[in-house]
Amino acid sequence: MNPALVSFGLYVLAVFALAWIAGKSSSKSKSFVNEYFLGGRSLGLWAFALTFATTNASGGSFIGFPAKIYTHGWVLALWIAGYMTVPFIAIGVLGKRLNYVARKVNAITLPEVLGKRFKSESVTLVATSIIVLFMFFYLMAQFKAGGMILSTLLSEEPLFINGTEFISQFTPDGMDPEYLLTLIIFSLAVIGYVVYGGFKAVVWTDIMQGIIMFLGVAIMLILVLSQVGGLERATRELHKMVPPKTCEAIFERTPESPVGKILIKKGTWYKTNNDTVFIVPSESTIIKEGTNESSNVNAYLYENSKPKNLSEISSAQIKSQKGYAYGENKKGVYLTAPGPDLKKGTGFLAIVTALSFFIFWPFGGTGQPANMVRLMAFKNTQTLRRSIITVAFFYSFIYFCLVVIFCCGKVLMPGMEANADRVMPELAALLSKNAGMPWLAGLLVAAPFAAIMSSVDSFILILSSSLVRDVYQRINPNASERKLKSLSYMITLGVGILAVFAMMNPPQYLQDLIIFASGGLAGCLLMPMALCLYWPRMTPKGAIAGMLGALIIHLGLTIIGFKMTGNFEPYDLLDLNPFIWDVIGSAILIVSVSLLGKNSHQGHTDPFFVD
Amino acid sequence: MTQSKHFKQAKRELFIFLTGWLFFAAWVLIYSYYNAYKDQNEEPSITLGMPSWVFWGIAIPWICATAFTVYISLFVIRDQEFSNEEEQKK
Numbered sequence: 017m018n019p020a021l022v023s024f025g026l027y028v029l030a031v032f033a034l035a036w037i038a039g040k041s042s043s044k045s046k047s048f049v050n051e052y053f054l055g056g057r058s059l060g061l062w063a064f065a066l067t068f069a070t071t072n073a074s075g076g077s078f079i080g081f082p083a084k085i086y087t088h089g090w091v092l093a094l095w096i097a098g099y100m101t102v103p104f105i106a107i108g109v110l111g112k113r114l115n116y117v118a119r120k121v122n123a124i125t126l127p128e129v130l131g132k133r134f135k136s137e138s139v140t141l142v143a144t145s146i147i148v149l150f151m152f153f154y155l156m157a158q159f160k161a162g163g164m165i166l167s168t169l170l171s172e173e174p175l176f177i178n179g180t181e182f183i184s185q186f187t188p189d190g191m192d193p194e195y196l197l198t199l200i201i202f203s204l205a206v207i208g209y210v211v212y213g214g215f216k217a218v219v220w221t222d223i224m225q226g227i228i229m230f231l232g233v234a235i236m237l238i239l240v241l242s243q244v245g246g247l248e249r250a251t252r253e254l255h256k257m258v259p260p261k262t263c264e265a266i267f268e269r270t271p272e273s274p275v276g277k278i279l280i281k282k283g284t285w286y287k288t289n290n291d292t293v294f295i296v297p298s299e300s301t302i303i304k305e306g307t308n309e310s311s312n313v314n315a316y317l318y319e320n321s322k323p324k325n326l327s328e329i330s331s332a333q334i335k336s337q338k339g340y341a342y343g344e345n346k347k348g349v350y351l352t353a354p355g356p357d358l359k360k361g362t363g364f365l366a367i368v369t370a371l372s373f374f375i376f377w378p379f380g381g382t383g384q385p386a387n388m389v390r391l392m393a394f395k396n397t398q399t400l401r402r403s404i405i406t407v408a409f410f411y412s413f414i415y416f417c418l419v420v421i422f423c424c425g426k427v428l429m430p431g432m433e434a435n436a437d438r439v440m441p442e443l444a445a446l447l448s449k450n451a452g453m454p455w456l457a458g459l460l461v462a463a464p465f466a467a468i469m470s471s472v473d474s475f476i477l478i479l480s481s482s483l484v485r486d487v488y489q490r491i492n493p494n495a496s497e498r499k500l501k502s503l504s505y506m507i508t509l510g511v512g513i514l515a516v517f518a519m520m521n522p523p524q525y526l527q528d529l530i531i532f533a534s535g536g537l538a539g540c541l542l543m544p545m546a547l548c549l550y551w552p553r554m555t556p557k558g559a560i561a562g563m564l565g566a567l568i569i570h571l572g573l574t575i576i577g578f579k580m581t582g583n584f585e586p587y588d589l590l591d592l593n594p595f596i597w598d599v600i601g602s603a604i605l606i607v608s609v610s611l612l613g614k615n616s617h618q619g620h621t622d623p624f625f626v627d
Numbered sequence: 628m629t630q631s632k633h634f635k636q637a638k639r640e641l642f643i644f645l646t647g648w649l650f651f652a653a654w655v656l657i658y659s660y661y662n663a664y665k666d667q668n669e670e671p672s673i674t675l676g677m678p679s680w681v682f683w684g685i686a687i688p689w690i691c692a693t694a695f696t697v698y699i700s701l702f703v704i705r706d707q708e709f710s711n712e713e714e715q716k717k
Contacts, residue, residue, distance in 0.1 A: 093685045100692035247676025255671045348667035401700040408696040627631040
């Protein structure tokens with residue numbers, strides 16, 4: 017059996033074992049809901065720090081982020097730089113206040129905190145609806161990313177191939193049976209341990225996943241630097257590289273060609289007789305035996321590139337070349353800002369966009385419900401202080417090292433621009449193979465898998481806690497512990513299964529879906545939650561106006577962006593991330609509606625602001 | 628309405644967090660604006676293996692931000708007692 021698969025399998029088994037132990041521990045608690053959804057508010061240093069850090073680092077950090085570094089170069093250090101302030105902003109700004117008041121009023125979910133602050137059912141319901149809406153989009157995207165990673169590991173396993181053949185009999189046209197099978201395996205694994213173990217299982221597995229992520233990055237860093245010949249050499253090589261051109265390669269049978277079928281295999285480098293090097297990125301084609309037909313394939317053309325494993329073919333012609341909108345033939349473009357870009361003539365990262373990301377990472381992180389829920393679960397302020405330090409070192413290491421790893425990876429493994437989303441598992445496989453340790457690929461691939469799992473499990477739990485606590489318990493306030501227990505299991509299972517069904521035909525633009533959902537969540541919830549904790553004059557009408565206003569702005573910018581580009585991407589008004597407009601709109605609405613209305617809730621605000 | 632000690636302290640800490648964010652945002656973005664957006668067609672400017680603008684504009688402020696985080700965690704954020712509703716009733 018594939019050694020990478022064995023080590024990966026051991027990792028998954030360890031996750032299950034931890035979840036089982038956590039589930040046993042949770043079932044002994046007196047208050048099931050408090051224990052299942054918030055771990056009894058008893059998280060210590062490592063549990064709180066690592067569950068916070070890993071929940072924030074989703075599939076995007078290990079799939080989308082490496083793809084961006086590979087495509088645009090060192091400028092991604094500026095793109096991610098806002099993470100240097102994430103620990104003290106995302107934990108510090110709300111942490112102590114939120115934990116303090118949530119304990120004081122015995123709130124378990126975020127909508128409950130808002131509802132208890134204003135004594136308003138409407139506020140709770142609006143917040144719950146927003147969380148359910150955006151969380152579901154986010155969850156869908158993570159399920160797809162999990163399936164993609166599994167397919168890298170399993171695609172050549174005989175058992176998996178047989179399984180794919182079996183499942184293809186029941187798969188409707190247009191649905192990829194391989195993807196469907198990986199989706200089912202991934203979902204069974206994650207949903208299984210979340211349903212059984214609840215919050216504690218999520219946190220305990222997050223600790224292990226955090227360690228795996230840290231080790232994975234550390235090992236990759238050492239391997240990539242040793243194999244590329246040092247960081248300075250990699251940066252100098254990167255300086256010589258220029259972005260590829262997209263083109264059409266036409267393959268024809270010539271008198272010199274072999275008689276049988278000609279396979280034009282994806283991922284293979286070809287060289288034409290005038291020394292042009294190109295790669296066929298996404299689809300394999302066959303010129304059938306005995307025919308003289310030509311085959312047109314989309315390809316990426318590289319100048320100054322000397323790849324290994326070059327296939328010589330004299331019968332290919334290159335047509336309709338098209339360069340990058342920014343960075344074509346520009347030496348040094350991977351070392352500087354704004355970085356090359358295929359579509360945008362102004363480059364990848366204008367300085368205004370860099371500013372908007374410096375705002376988005378820390379403050380967007382602060383507004384994520386998965387993060388805020390964790391802020392309600394730490395044990396005491398000593399834990400909070402030490403956790404901020406731990407998270408700071410964790411993020412500094414992970415994110416800066418990822419930039420170094422994939423800038424070096426581009427030099428080691430050129431030609432993956434068209435399949436940049438696969439650069440992480442492919443580089444892991446290459447580094448392990450070069451190091452003569454194929455089992456290591458399993459551990460390295462476990463790092464992004466751990467990141468996805470740790471996000472998915474948290475989101476499933478937030479969705480189900482919102483439905484159990486903020487909807488069902490409001491309708492049936494006297495429901496028994498036993499009833500709540502079975503309902504929590506059922507709803508957690510139901511949410512997971514629904515996400516799997518929704519992702520059977522995944523949308524094309526995965527990364528855009530993640531950005532839409534995470535930006536929407538933070539945009540709608542950050543200001544209402546922050547002002548609810550820090551501004552006594554805020555009113556329930558102000559809270560509702562702030563949430564709904566941000567929702568309308570977010571959806572409006574997304575619809576405008578869709579109409580303008582035809583893609584599922586929001587319109588960046590003045591080059592600023594839509595999240596910033598959501599927050600500005602939300603703040604203005606909360607303040608103006610609150611000041612215009614009567615402050616009739618001052619008495620109710622007491623537990624939040626008075627001893 | 629007399630504000631609780633906890634609330635007053637939280638507001639003081641909030642001010643320090645936001646000032647810290649503003650300082651590092653200004654450092655990174657102003658330095659990068661003047662140094663990262665320059666063409667490097669010929670010899671690249673490299674410090675410790677990375678482009679010099681990354682070293683002075685990202686790596687060094689990142690180290691300082693981590694030091695700042697350690698400092699405020701140890702010396703600025705105050706420890707406070709937490710109690711929940713049930714404990715208060717008791």
